[in-house]
Amino acid sequence: MILVYIEQDRGKVNEASFEALTLARQLAEMSNAPLHASAIGSASDALVARLGAFGVNTLHLAQHAQLNEYAPAAYAQSIVEILNAHKPDAAFAAGAERGNEIMAHVAAKTNLPMAANCVQAQTGEDYVVTRLRWGGSLLEEAKLKGATKLLTVAPNSIPAQAAAHAQTVAVDAFTPQLSENDLRARVVARVETASGKISLGEARVVVGGGRGVGSAEGFKILEELADLLGGAVGGSRVVTGLGWRPHADQIGQTGNRIQPELYISCGVSGAIQHMVGAKGAKHILAINTDPDASIMFKADYAVIGDLHQVVPAICAEIRKRRG
Numbered sequence: 664m665i666l667v668y669i670e671q672d673r674g675k676v677n678e679a680s681f682e683a684l685t686l687a688r689q690l691a692e693m694s695n696a697p698l699h700a701s702a703i704g705s706a707s708d709a710l711v712a713r714l715g716a717f718g719v720n721t722l723h724l725a726q727h728a729q730l731n732e733y734a735p736a737a738y739a740q741s742i743v744e745i746l747n748a749h750k751p752d753a754a755f756a757a758g759a760e761r762g763n764e765i766m767a768h769v770a771a772k773t774n775l776p777m778a779a780n781c782v783q784a785q786t787g788e789d790y791v792v793t794r795l796r797w798g799g800s801l802l803e804e805a806k807l808k809g810a811t812k813l814l815t816v817a818p819n820s821i822p823a824q825a826a827a828h829a830q831t832v833a834v835d836a837f838t839p840q841l842s843e844n845d846l847r848a849r850v851v852a853r854v855e856t857a858s859g860k861i862s863l864g865e866a867r868v869v870v871g872g873g874r875g876v877g878s879a880e881g882f883k884i885l886e887e888l889a890d891l892l893g894g895a896v897g898g899s900r901v902v903t904g905l906g907w908r909p910h911a912d913q914i915g916q917t918g919n920r921i922q923p924e925l926y927i928s929c930g931v932s933g934a935i936q937h938m939v940g941a942k943g944a945k946h947i948l949a950i951n952t953d954p955d956a957s958i959m960f961k962a963d964y965a966v967i968g969d970l971h972q973v974v975p976a977i978c979a980e981i982r983k984r985r986g
């Protein structure tokens with residue numbers, strides 16, 4: 664059996680879970696193994712039907728009042744109980760922040776091997792996986808040995824694809840046994856960002872600013888451009904470090920990973936740690952005074968110029984064309 668953890672937050676499924684499910688199913692088909700899923704709390708009819716369409720035949724649903732809010736070790740415990748009961752060949756999760764954190768706890772609790780951010784895997788007695796290292800700048804091939812192999816799948820590396828034949832899903836609800844230690848780290852409060860604003864992770868257009876913006880006030884023109892395009896504003900670590908933008912707006916290795924149709928980068932040099940967060944963008948337009956800035960070589964379109972002139976000019980042109 665191969666198990667896939669389906670990540671949900673307040674009823675919203677992380678789509679990367681279906682990418683993990685797609686890779687898991689490919690392996691399950693190769694080894695003729697049944698495909699199971701696990702989730703926490705509840706599962707809507709629509710989710711159960713979609714899991715069936717992706718080839719899942721059993722959903723293990725962990726239900727416990729203490730699991731209503733995210734608690735990584737407690738979530739991991741619910742997976743550990745499934746591993747103990749069903750001894751799967753492998754357990755997958757999305758290589759998202761939570762998926763990686765939960766699977767690391769599962770590995771620590773069970774002493775099983777784990778590989779994070781895989782982009783490929785081959786079955787066998789041992790699994791051979793290819794995974795992203797150093798923020799995606801290096802691909803590593805690794806061998807996973809163990810009764811159950813634990814893997815997370817790097818988001819956006821495998822297109823989510825339904826199975827050729829849908830399955831009927833049996834739902835197996837259970838109550839995991841949680842200890843106090845499992846609840847030492849848990850979400851106790853949520854502070855929402857400004858309402859009405861689209862989040863960086865979901866935005867179809869992101870306007871990002873770097874040191875070249877010059878000040879917190881300098882971001883007004885970037886906000887204006889983002890508003891015109893229905894997008895969100897982000898920044899480099901320099902601008903969050905200087906307090907020009909909150910940390911929640913940071914794009915990069917230690918910030919948000921964005922995946923917009925268009926990333927308009929303004930006064931950003933394009934350091935590797937920044938690009939780790941921006942490489943999911945379908946198109947990049949870079950505005951920079953330095954034609955040799957590293958981002959100019961990674962961008963699809965580049966404007967060599969002062970962002971304080973170029974950005975207002977773009978805004979004016981958009982307004983003119985819209986009448």
Ligand SMILES: Cc1cc2nc3c(=O)[nH]c(=O)nc-3n(C[C@H](O)[C@H](O)[C@H](O)COP(=O)(O)OP(=O)(O)OC[C@H]3O[C@@H](n4cnc5c(N)ncnc54)[C@H](O)[C@@H]3O)c2cc1C
Pocket residue numbers: 872873874875876898899900901902913914915916917918929930931932933934935936937940950951952953956968969970971
């Ligand atoms: C462990 C680690 C983690 C990190 N994580 C992150 C991360 O998550 N995100 C991140 O962004 N960085 C991260 N960094 C920092 C990263 O290495 C860079 O230092 C940072 O991204 C640089 O920010 P910047 O491009 O805004 O500034 P700079 O590198 O100083 O670049 C500013 C750019 O603006 C241009 N410019 C200046 N004036 C103008 C103007 N008027 N008009 C147009 N262009 C102009 C310049 O030509 C230059 O290219 C991390 C570093 C480390 C070591």
